[in-house]
Amino acid sequence: MKGGKGNLILIVMTGWLCILGSFAYWFEMDTRREEKRKALTTANAFFQQVVTSRQWNASHGGVYVPITTETQPNRYLPIQGRDLTADNGLKLTKINPSYMTRQIAELAIKNESGIHFHLTSLKPIRPENKATEWEQRWLKSFEQGVREQGEFFEDGESTWFRYMAPLLTGPECLKCHVQQGYKEGDIRGGLSVSLPYPPHTHLHLIAGYGSVAVLGLIFIFIGTTLYERKQRLFDATFNSPVPTCVTDKNHTILMANESYRTEFGPLPDHQKTIKCYEHRPGISCHTADCPLTRIMGGSNQYAYETIKEMDGVSRHFIVTAKPLLDARGMVVGSVENFQEITERKRAEEALEESNRKLESLSNTDGLTGIANRRRFDEVLAQEYARHARSGTELSLILMDID
Ligand code: HEC
Numbered sequence: 532m533k534g535g536k537g538n539l540i541l542i543v544m545t546g547w548l549c550i551l552g553s554f555a556y557w558f559e560m561d562t563r564r565e566e567k568r569k570a571l572t573t574a575n576a577f578f579q580q581v582v583t584s585r586q587w588n589a590s591h592g593g594v595y596v597p598i599t600t601e602t603q604p605n606r607y608l609p610i611q612g613r614d615l616t617a618d619n620g621l622k623l624t625k626i627n628p629s630y631m632t633r634q635i636a637e638l639a640i641k642n643e644s645g646i647h648f649h650l651t652s653l654k655p656i657r658p659e660n661k662a663t664e665w666e667q668r669w670l671k672s673f674e675q676g677v678r679e680q681g682e683f684f685e686d687g688e689s690t691w692f693r694y695m696a697p698l699l700t701g702p703e704c705l706k707c708h709v710q711q712g713y714k715e716g717d718i719r720g721g722l723s724v725s726l727p728y729p730p731h732t733h734l735h736l737i738a739g740y741g742s743v744a745v746l747g748l749i750f751i752f753i754g755t756t757l758y759e760r761k762q763r764l765f766d767a768t769f770n771s772p773v774p775t776c777v778t779d780k781n782h783t784i785l786m787a788n789e790s791y792r793t794e795f796g797p798l799p800d801h802q803k804t805i806k807c808y809e810h811r812p813g814i815s816c817h818t819a820d821c822p823l824t825r826i827m828g829g830s831n832q833y834a835y836e837t838i839k840e841m842d843g844v845s846r847h848f849i850v851t852a853k854p855l856l857d858a859r860g861m862v863v864g865s866v867e868n869f870q871e872i873t874e875r876k877r878a879e880e881a882l883e884e885s886n887r888k889l890e891s892l893s894n895t896d897g898l899t900g901i902a903n904r905r906r907f908d909e910v911l912a913q914e915y916a917r918h919a920r921s922g923t924e925l926s927l928i929l930m931d932i933d
Pocket residue numbers: 585586588589592593605607608609626627628629630650651652654655656657658660698699700701703704705706707708719720721
């Protein structure tokens with residue numbers, strides 16, 4: 532019994548944790564998907580902004596800016612007219628889109644926006660533009676047709692969302708990139724954007740689901756213990772030595788205890804059902820005295836004496852029927868118990884018989900069996916009393932027959 536209880540609690544608790552675990556997993560995955568979707572949109576907006584300014588630059592075939600210590604001529608741009616001196620003597624140099632992007636990226640870092648841009652390619656002209664390991668992986672996937680990539684990652688200190696999309700070779704790019712064999716529509720490289728994110732913490736998740744899990748476990752423990760206790764009480768009552776049987780309103784036997792089955796025979800297997808009038812036919816079956824009919828008719832308790840012929844022997848029972856109620860208190864059948872009184876009945880009958888014998892012994896003559904003087908006195912007293920009540924005549928004949 533104890534083992535059974537432990538198992539039930541364990542099964543219910545495991546089930547609860549599994550359900551909650553799957554829900555937490557599903558919810559976490561959904562939250563992550565949503566977070567990623569938002570991060571992708573944000574990163575893509577930054578990407579588009581930089582791409583637009585690059586296109587603007589490329590559409591002019593590069594733009595001239597004053598040469599300063601920070602902005603030195605680009606040694607990777609060996610075109611004629613790269614450097615100029617303006618009428619006022621100001622020295623200018625041409626900034627190609629890639630150079631411009633680099634400067635924007637440096638500015639973004641200087642401004643502490645936290646956003647990192649990186650222009651890269653699988654075939655870089657400038658060695659510093661070489662793709663990192665993950666950029667290489669993604670650039671290759673773009674060659675396979677992937678349109679963008681993004682993922683959260685931890686670098687030990689903080690959480691980042693890194694994003695990358697391909698930079699396609701447009702007609703304006705060919706001015707400078709046609710020498711490398713690129714044609715319109717080719718993937719020239721990619722621009723990666725890394726956005727800082729607050730670290731992914733599972734603390735709130737663990738605290739939230741943990742407390743729900745513990746609360747659930749406590750409820751399950753209390754509930755199962757109460758249920759088990761009720762079940763044990765029920766078993767103790769139901770499995771008493773008094774044969775007991777539960778019948779639904781259609782006369783189908785729902786359950787019966789061991790004593791009942793010993794007394795009236797086994798019940799059919801689980802799949803099959805049997806009616807009470809088939810299992811233990813009796814004189815009250817199909818009459819108004821059927822206890823179930825009485826109970827369904829509104830009786831709170833119905834007790835009656837019955838005789839059942841079993842294996843050729845008449846056995847006497849006192850049957851007590853009580854209503855079987857559902858959760859809403861509606862009567863849905865009856866609970867009957869059978870108290871056998873065959874022995875008591877026999878004893879009563881034997882007592883009556885011996886009383887009768889004793890009486891006749893005391894009223895008859897031992898030798899002839901004819902009524903004796905005691906009997907005469909009794910009958911005279913009886914008849915006299917009748918005469919006194921009715922006022923009729925009373926005759927007494929005295930005869931001597933020897
Ligand atoms: C005015 C010339 C010029 C134009 C126009 C131009 N580029 Fe470049 N691009 C360069 C030079 C020079 C480099 C290499 C050095 C550097 O980083 O500046 C470069 C580098 C790059 C890189 C980085 C990888 C590497 O090779 O180092 C990418 C990607 C790129 N260009 C894409 C484009 C795209 C796309 C366009 C059209 C929107 C374009 N470029 C237009 C001159 C140009």
